[in-house]
Amino acid sequence: MHRGGGSPSAAANYLLCTNCRKVLRKDKRIRVSQPLTRGPSAFIPEKEVFQTDTVDERTNFLVEEYSTSGRLDNITQVMSLHTPYLESFLRSQFYMLRMDGPLPLPHRHYIAVMAAARHQCSYLINMHVDEFLKTGGIAEWLNGLEYVPQRLKNLNEINKLLAHRPWLITKEHIQKLVKTGENNWSLPELVHAVVLLTHYHALASFVFGSGINPERDPEISNGFRLVPVNSFCVCDLANDNNIENASLTGGSFGIVDSLSELEALMGRMKRLQEEREDEEASQEEMTTRFEKEKKESLFVVSGDTFHSFPHSDYEDDRIITADVSRYIEDPGFGYEDFARRGEEHLPTFRAQDYTWENHGFSLVNRLYSDIGHLLDEKFRMVYSLTYNTMATHEGVDTTTLRRALFNYVHCMFGIRYDDYDYGEVNQLLERSLKVYIKTVTCYPERTTKRMYDSYWRQFKHSEKVHVNLLLMEARMQAELLYALRAITRHLT
Numbered sequence: 001m002h003r004g005g006g007s008p009s010a011a012a013n014y015l016l017c018t019n020c021r022k023v024l025r026k027d028k029r030i031r032v033s034q035p036l037t038r039g040p041s042a043f044i045p046e047k048e049v050f051q052t053d054t055v056d057e058r059t060n061f062l063v064e065e066y067s068t069s070g071r072l073d074n075i076t077q078v079m080s081l082h083t084p085y086l087e088s089f090l091r092s093q094f095y096m097l098r099m100d101g102p103l104p105l106p107h108r109h110y111i112a113v114m115a116a117a118r119h120q121c122s123y124l125i126n127m128h129v130d131e132f133l134k135t136g137g138i139a140e141w142l143n144g145l146e147y148v149p150q151r152l153k154n155l156n157e158i159n160k161l162l163a164h165r166p167w168l169i170t171k172e173h174i175q176k177l178v179k180t181g182e183n184n185w186s187l188p189e190l191v192h193a194v195v196l197l198t199h200y201h202a203l204a205s206f207v208f209g210s211g212i213n214p215e216r217d218p219e220i221s222n223g224f225r226l227v228p229v230n231s232f233c234v235c236d237l238a239n240d241n242n243i244e245n246a247s248l249t250g251g252s253f254g255i256v257d258s259l260s261e262l263e264a265l266m267g268r269m270k271r272l273q274e275e276r277e278d279e280e281a282s283q284e285e286m287t288t289r290f291e292k293e294k295k296e297s298l299f300v301v302s303g304d305t306f307h308s309f310p311h312s313d314y315e316d317d318r319i320i321t322a323d324v325s326r327y328i329e330d331p332g333f334g335y336e337d338f339a340r341r342g343e344e345h346l347p348t349f350r351a352q353d354y355t356w357e358n359h360g361f362s363l364v365n366r367l368y369s370d371i372g373h374l375l376d377e378k379f380r381m382v383y384s385l386t387y388n389t390m391a392t393h394e395g396v397d398t399t400t401l402r403r404a405l406f407n408y409v410h411c412m413f414g415i416r417y418d419d420y421d422y423g424e425v426n427q428l429l430e431r432s433l434k435v436y437i438k439t440v441t442c443y444p445e446r447t448t449k450r451m452y453d454s455y456w457r458q459f460k461h462s463e464k465v466h467v468n469l470l471l472m473e474a475r476m477q478a479e480l481l482y483a484l485r486a487i488t489r490h491l492t
Contacts, residue, residue, distance in 0.1 A: 040074035043211030043452045044461045049077055058083050066090035068097050068131055074123075074212050075203075081462040085469055088381045092374035096195055097131075101368065102188040103196075106137035110152065111193055115200035117327035118163035120445045123207050123214060124200060125324065144326030151183040155193060156329045158483070162194070163201045164335045164442075166482035167349065167414050171489040178490070187487065191367040194483045195375070202476035208444035209436075209468040211452065261430070262391050262458045268427050269400050335442035337412075349415045349481070356477055360484040375480075382473045385466065391458045404428045405467060409441050409474035415481065430455060440468065441475050 039046030059080045063072050067090065079086045095101075097108050109132035116124035129142060141148045145156070154177060161169050177185045185193070206212075325331055354360070356379065365372030383406060390396045407417060408425050416422075429437070433455040439447050456464065 040077040040213055041211045042213055043449050044078065044465075048461050049081065056080075056083065059086065062087055062090050066094040068094065069127070073127070073215060075207065078210050078212065078465060079469070081465050082385060082469065085378075085381050085385055088374070088378040092371070092378050093199065095371060095374055096192070096199065101371075102186065102192045105135040106132050107152065108192075108196060109135060110137060110141060110148070111155065111196045112200045114152075114155065114159050114327050115163065115197045116204055117324045118159060118201060119204040119208070120324045121204040121207055122324065123212055124204060125327070126214070145329065149183070151185060154183060154185075155197070158194070159197055160328070160330055160333050162197050162479045162483060164333060166479045169482050169486045171486050174486050174490040187491075188367045191364060191487070192371075194480070194487075195364070195368065195371055198476045198479040198483070201479060202472045205440050205444040205475055206468050206472040208447040209440035209452070209471065210465060211447075211449060262393075262456075265401075265428065265430075266390060266393065266396065269397075272400055272424055272427060273397070349413075349485075351410070351415055351417045351481075354481060354485045354488070356481060359488065360481055363484050363488060364480075379473055379477055382469050385469070389463075391456075391460065391463070400424060401428055402470060405437070405470045406474045408434070408437060409471055410478050412438060412441060413475075413478040413482075415478055437471060440471050 040049050059072075059076070062083075063070075063076060067073070067076065076086065076090070079089060097112075098105070101108075103111075109128040112128040113125050113132065116128065132142070133139060145153050158169065158173055158177065161173070174190070177190055178187060356376070361372045361376055363372075364375065383402065386398050386402070388394065388396055388398070390398060390401075403420070404425050407420055407422070408429060410417070411422065411425070432451075436447075436451045436455050439451060452464065456467075
């Protein structure tokens with residue numbers, strides 16, 4: 001870990017936590033007491049999330065109708081902070097897992113496991129290993145990819161690219177899957193698989209971004225070790241960072257600062273609204289602002305508090321447990337900035353050339369009946385969801401903020417909207433929020449409680465969950481657009 005001019009002996013006294021990227025003294029002892037936190041989330045106080053005995057009737061009804069496990073799991077409890085969205089989410093997820101479709105039920109859960117494994121999401125892996133067995137899956141497949149049929153194994157490449165660099169997917173990837181003789185995929189089967197992969201990549205972002213705790217289930221049929229989401233890292237315990245301390249530096253930090261931060265954000269939102277009414281930027285200026293934002297996203301490093309370590313130094317040192325690695329190939333393959341320095345060969349995906357509304361929606365619906373309607377309802381729901389509040393303020397139009405969050409995710413995946421002024425992203429999203437967004441979207445397994453706490457300190461937890469829902473759906477839509485565009489090119 002020696003860097004620059006420091007003495008090697010001093011550097012030898014420190015190490016970098018492979019879980020949350022914090023710098024630790026080697027003489028600190030790590031003592032772990034399970035469970036680390038109570039309730040469905042390690043980030044949100046238990047009393048702020050609806051519990052099973054106080055959940056409203058609507059949520060109970062939704063769980064009874066659409067939960068594949070038949071119980072109120074931790075994801076559902078956290079999402080129940082936004083019941084209108086929860087209904088869209090559960091209906092679409094139930095359809096892709098349980099209703100009539102091209103793929104057999106066990107295959108659907110195995111694909112979910114493969115998708116979750118790209119981000120080492122043990123929560124989702126455990127859940128779908130159980131569901132895989134309950135729906136008649138062959139237990140031997142759980143020993144790893146070498147035990148599964150070749151056609152399932154053939155999904156590896158598209159799983160890897162969708163999860164980390166979807167812009168690399170071409171019609172050749174599609175052709176390879178649909179034209180491989182006895183192991184070929186039909187287009188309806190492939191679309192079903194793509195919907196599942198993108199759904200579970202994005203859901204892994206929500207699990208890590210919301211600090212979802214492992215389910216407390218004494219009867220774990222698969223024998224896996226239930227590891228806590230790496231939200232509140234065990235190394236925090238060694239550093240005497242009490243989990244109840246929700247601020248970044250403790251004490252009375254930032255009450256005045258965070259209040260003024262809120263007022264400043266509201267002021268910028270109002271100013272942007274007025275400026276948009278007064279004058280409209282030229283198309284050239286809009287393009288320039290997108291390219292500027294795209295390049296600036298290079299310098300938003302996941303785990304930004306560790307910026308003294310070059311990004312490449314910790315890119316490939318992740319420890320992937322055997323439970324996870326058996327379901328993936330090429331575990332070192334990860335997100336790489338769309339706009340890497342010195343590389344201009346990747347064309348920007350102009351959203352107007354291939355939109356969800358005009359292209360993706362109809363293709364999905366044609367090949368996998370009705371899922372397009374359910375996904376469309378879910379995308380529209382999360383994008384328009386608002387309570388017209390910001391922290392303690394009411395009657396606030398949050399449209400510009402929601403649009404900035406959604407479009408910033410797409411920007412990191414190289415997708416540009418011609419009619420959007422990307423200058424708004426820089427005005428509305430502070431650096432700590434950008435770090436959080438990039439981490440949750442691109443490297444969700446690195447998300448920490450510290451990152452979650454560091455932005456919007458005066459906002460309610462339900463508002464931060466709303467942010468995570470927007471990030472999740474923006475990510476899913478970005479992956480889907482690249483995959484569906486490749487399928488369209490294959491068909492034409």
